[in-house]
Amino acid sequence: MSDVVLEVDHLTKTFRIHRERANSLKQRIAAKGRNRFDEFTALQDVTFDVSEGEVFGVIGHNGSGKSTLLKCMAGILRPNAGSVRVHRRMSALLELGAGFHPELSGRENVFLNAAILGMGRRDIATRFDEIVAFSGLEKFIDQPVKTYSSGMYVRLAFSVAINVDPRLLIIDEVLAVGDVTFQKRCLEKFVEFRNDGRTIVLVTHDLASVRNMCDRAVWLKQGQVTGEGDPKQLVEAYTESMLGSMQHTETGSTRRGSGELMINQVEMYVGDDPSPVMRFQTGDDVRFRLFYTATKAVPRPIFSLIIDALGGATVSAPCSRDVGLVPDVVSGDGWIDIVMPNISLLPGAYDVHTAVQDFNKQHEYDHLQLAARFDVTTGKPYESSGLVTLRPEWNFTEG
Ligand SMILES: Nc1ncnc2c1ncn2[C@@H]1O[C@H](COP(=O)(O)OP(=O)(O)O)[C@@H](O)[C@H]1O
Ligand SMILES: [Mg+2]
Incomplete structure (x- = not known):
């Protein structure tokens, strides 16, 4: 040996x-004695x-x-x-x-x-x-x-x-x-x-x-x-x-996961307008709404929204656990809103995927590849290339 x-x-x-x-102080008092982690x-x-x-x-x-x-x-x-x-x-x-x-x-x-x-x-x-x-x-x-x-x-x-x-x-x-x-x-x-x-x-x-x-x-x-x-x-x-865990859905998206808690649909809205859109502008206040169904009570699920550029690069992938948003239990139907004010995405087409995992991110309840696709058109600020604007400020000094 x-x-x-x-x-x-x-x-x-x-x-x-x-x-x-x-x-707030009130929240802090309310939280006193409870586990903060x-x-x-x-x-x-x-x-x-x-x-x-x-x-x-x-x-x-x-x-x-x-x-x-x-x-x-x-x-x-x-x-x-x-x-x-x-x-x-x-x-x-x-x-x-x-x-x-x-x-x-x-x-x-x-x-x-x-x-x-x-x-x-x-x-x-x-x-x-x-x-x-x-x-x-x-x-x-x-x-x-x-x-x-x-x-x-x-x-x-x-x-x-x-x-x-x-x-x-x-x-x-x-x-x-x-x-x-x-x-x-x-x-x-x-x-x-x-x-x-x-x-x-x-x-x-x-x-x-x-x-x-x-x-x-x-x-x-x-x-x-x-x-x-x-x-x-x-x-x-x-x-x-x-590969084995992949299933194909009717809309060209693929789904995997154990399925007790699934995202049925993703809708996007601009501002307070109640009708969903597939297209918005750089600088819009955009709300992503993830509709879910839980066929049984699922404790402490974690939701992620993944936004990819068409080439496949992930531009952003916010996850509820990262902001400490952990519901004790989720059952039945409902939705989750993710608001992105003054959105930084530049013109182009983007794909949206969703993931629902257990708290440890070790078990996948649902992963919906290509849950939605949207287009961004020219808004404010305008930049001729790139995926996001970092909202630069320019200064030109003449010596
Ligand atoms: N410092 C940390 N604090 C909290 N969670 C962490 C930390 N480091 C890793 N994790 C979490 O532990 C798990 C395993 O992460 P990691 O070892 O980085 O996985 P891998 O390298 O296989 O992608 C993930 O759920 C990750 O979010
Ligand atoms: Mg690693």
Whole structure:
């Protein structure tokens, strides 16, 4: 049996979600003595080992707990129960820009970051040129990193992370923001790593690279391990589970989910006008109304409205839990209004999707892909391109 370098043992992690803040004194008095937060479980009883020399993949839907798992591995989050044991020198590349100081230059951040990862100053100085060369940021290395693009950030962070000589490298998604050339260089580095007998734990949406590159993988679902082992079989099962749960409706939309609580229809209104519209202008006060039906009492559901540009980019995805709006229970029929005053969307066509999940976002009651489509026409302000206006103010000074 090979050496175990990482042991995840009955790991459980919960988060507290603070309820909507009581604004008035009256509300605060009314709330006194009641719980001001809810708790939910992002990881539940997760157990697996990673052996020396493995490339180990973690797959699962958004919100399934992948990042939380990696943060527990890196010691950024403390588990509520269970443990993570790391037996090798580890280097982690998690949230973009974490560990970087925006005001400091790239050079200063390399030293800072490498020192945090446990490298001595002299070692860093010896390795410095190599780190910068790998990142390809020679020209920018003395500029403050706050001037860097996200792609530049990740190039520098990755270069540091692999050059501090880790025996175990854990990487969450972030590489996706780098350009293709850099991604290729990272993949080459992974192969080099693996040939050296080093270990990699990798979270990625790129299922092809999980299939091709990983020796083993786990599939997280609702914070729990649903499968572990051969990445090819896991990826296949995962893909099937995504497709299998899709149903087609008459209107060209697709629906998935368990169905106890569903969104039947989405309507949009402008201002106080009671008739629904399919078209409005930049700057209108727009109300989205989500009509729901619950066939049984559903405790603490979470509603999301997802607005995508036609190309597929999500422009905005407000979620009721983010604003602390958590009804204790929902049953029967009703609707939810989401008001967007002075809407920032610029002219174009947009798709609307809806999602209803349980409080932990681990169970999907309903996901209606393409619940509606609407057009935005020229209003105020006018901008000739882009998806949203950030309402810029221009000043022109003649020296
Ligand atoms: N700091 C936090 N506070 C509250 N909830 C969190 C926090 N971090 C993650 N979550 C929630 O935990 C769940 C798992 O999130 P995450 O680990 O980021 O999933 P993934 O990386 O698989 O998309 C999600 O429901 C997410 O909203
Ligand atoms: Mg994540």
